[in-house]
Amino acid sequence: MNCVGDDMGVIVRTAARATIPLIGIFGAYIVAHGHLTPGGGFQGGATIAGAGILFLLAFGLKEMKRHFNKNLYSALEGIGGLAFLGAAMLGIGVAFFYNTLWHNGPFLNGKPGTLLSAGYLPIMNLAVGLKVFTGLVSAMAGLALYRRWRE
């Protein structure tokens, strides 16, 4: 039993183990339905990052070090930004940020209000959500991992 301030004890760990999946599912729902209901990439990504920060707080730094891969998260953040730019480039024949998937695209052009509609908006929401989630978790893990002061 380690009881010197690494994790937050059995009660908080059990509660976090129960609530982290729910927070993650709720954030994924916000991201995926960003073009239909209030919310979007930024808000949903921040919600999922809240689940990651809760993991860091509840389980402590040692457990976070085992599960957090710095290079993977950096790569995912770059991929999110590039996917956002790529979705904006799709309609470059008319203009930057032209929603060509919605006007005459092969897919994602269903009836407005359904999940597979609105052209590049779901792609952009997913990209921005991924970017915000990985970025915020990286910042929090950087703050926790690379601290300068002594214990």
Place this chain on the structure above:
Amino acid sequence: MKRTLAYLSLLFILGVLLYVANPNYGLKFGPGGKEWLSLRYTDNYYITHGLQEVGGANIVTDIVFDYRGYDTIGEATVLFTAIAGAVALLRPWRRDER
């Protein structure tokens, strides 16, 4: 005494705010009603045309990702730069590793 004075001043500020914020006889923060429609026609344009031009049922997402896409690119770049800078500054330096 002091506490009573504090509550009285809070009540006074509340009254002043209620008077000022009333649209009938208080201060006017920008136009309203018919005048609003003639001046702020872009708002009305987004509400009426957003669904068929962009396709999202959430008008805010339509504006953020389509009409104001460049702004969102800047926002994402700011976030990326801030986190890159934070991680670059916080990582263990060569001096600390000794």
